[in-house]
Amino acid sequence: DAKTTQPNSMESNEEEPVHLPCNHSTISGTDYIHWYRQLPSQGPEYVIHGLTSNVNNRMASLAIAEDRKSSTLILHRATLRDAAVYYCILLDGNTGKLIFGQGTTLQVKP
Amino acid sequence: ETGVTQTPRHLVMGMTNKKSLKCEQHLGHNAMYWYKQSAKKPLELMFVYNFKEQTENNSVPSRFSPECPNSSHLFLHLHTLQPEDSALYLCASSQTQGQNYGYTFGSGTRLTVV
Numbered sequence: 172d173a174k175t176t177q178p179n180s181m182e183s184n185e186e187e188p189v190h191l192p193c194n195h196s197t198i199s200g201t202d203y204i205h206w207y208r209q210l211p212s213q214g215p216e217y218v219i220h221g222l223t224s225n226v227n228n229r230m231a232s233l234a235i236a237e238d239r240k241s242s243t244l245i246l247h248r249a250t251l252r253d254a255a256v257y258y259c260i261l262l263d264g265n266t267g268k269l270i271f272g273q274g275t276t277l278q279v280k281p
Numbered sequence: 282e283t284g285v286t287q288t289p290r291h292l293v294m295g296m297t298n299k300k301s302l303k304c305e306q307h308l309g310h311n312a313m314y315w316y317k318q319s320a321k322k323p324l325e326l327m328f329v330y331n332f333k334e335q336t337e338n339n340s341v342p343s344r345f346s347p348e349c350p351n352s353s354h355l356f357l358h359l360h361t362l363q364p365e366d367s368a369l370y371l372c373a374s375s376q377t378q379g380q381n382y383g384y385t386f387g388s389g390t391r392l393t394v395v
Contacts, residue, residue, distance in 0.1 A: 203381045214283070214371045214386030215324070222381075267312065267379040268337070271324040 175259045180276045183249045191244040191275055193259030198239050202261040205269065206233065206244045210255045215271075218244065220262070254279045284308045287372050287387035295395055296362060302390045304355040304372030310385070312378040313355040315347060316371040318389070324371065330355065331378040362394045 176194040183189040195204065205220040219226055219233045221242075226233040232245040246253055258274040285306045294300050304313065315327040329337035330349040344366075346358040355372055371389045376382040 205383065207384075212388075214285075214373070214389050215384075216283070217383040217385065220381070220383060262381065264381050265379060267375065267377070267382070268326060268329070269314075269373075269384055270326060271316075273323055 175261060175272055177257075177259050177272065177275045179273065180278065182278045182280060183246075183253075185251060185279055185281050186248050189246040189249045189253070189277065189279075191246075191257050191259075191277065192241065193243070194241045195259070195261055196240045198261055199263075201264040203264055204233065204235060204239075204242050205260045205262045206231070207258045207260065207269075207271075208253075208255040209258070209274070210252075215258065218257075249277075249279045251279050251281060253277065283385050283387060285372055285374055285385050285387035287370075287390050289390060290388065291391045291393075293393045293395060294359065294362065296364070298362075299358070299360040301359065302357040302370055302372075302392075304357075304387060306353055306374045306385070308374060308385060310374035310376055311352050312375045313349060313352070314373040314375075314384070315355065315357055316373065318369040318371060320368075328357075329378060336378060359392075362392075364394050367392055367394045 206218040207215040209215045221233045234243045256274040256276050288303045312331045316324045318324045327341045328347045333349050348356040369389045373384040373386045375384045
């Protein structure tokens with residue numbers, strides 16, 4: 172399974188943008204880049220995913236490097252409710268397995 | 282409410298007990314998954330079912346026995362567990378396995394083995 176590398180933790184101020192980085196240098200052509208987040212005492216929640224092009228949805232934006240070896244999840248205006256563990260995961264389009272790493276714990280300060 | 286419902290939310294059981302965890306989804310998904318999340322550790326994929334057939338067993342001890350009677354329901358039968366099996370057990374579903382679909386997770390069952 173392809174691996175991702177994320178910082179253990181990050182801090183942000185409320186109402187400011189947050190850029191969460193992820194490195195995936197061993198990504199293969201069939202791997203999709205998925206982001207999930209897990210709030211305290213809840214199961215993970217799907218945030219966004221992409222293959223090659225940048226993606227936007229109501230929750231966030233995903234910027235993917237041209238060589239696909241890294242990506243960045245962008246929260247445009249962080250709120251206190253965005254404090255969570257954010258997971259960057261490569262999903263193999265053939266096996267469909269979602270394998271979690273340690274993720275990045277995001278703290279949002281008021 | 283995510284669309285994936287897990288019951289019970291909390292469970293305390295003795296090492297000699299037999300209990301079952303239940304997962305239910307009415308999202309029209311055909312793949313269902315069991316994950317285990319222990320304290321300070323990443324989620325571990327345990328079992329995968331696709332169209333009611335088990336397609337993955339990640340070397341899970343036999344004291345955990347999954348059952349998938351139809352695409353909407355998934356069970357995890359537990360017997361003679363150990364204290365180290367205490368964890369959050371999460372169920373998830375997706376449109377199907379092997380495709381680029383997002384997963385929908387339930388809120389989990391917090392299991393304590395005493």
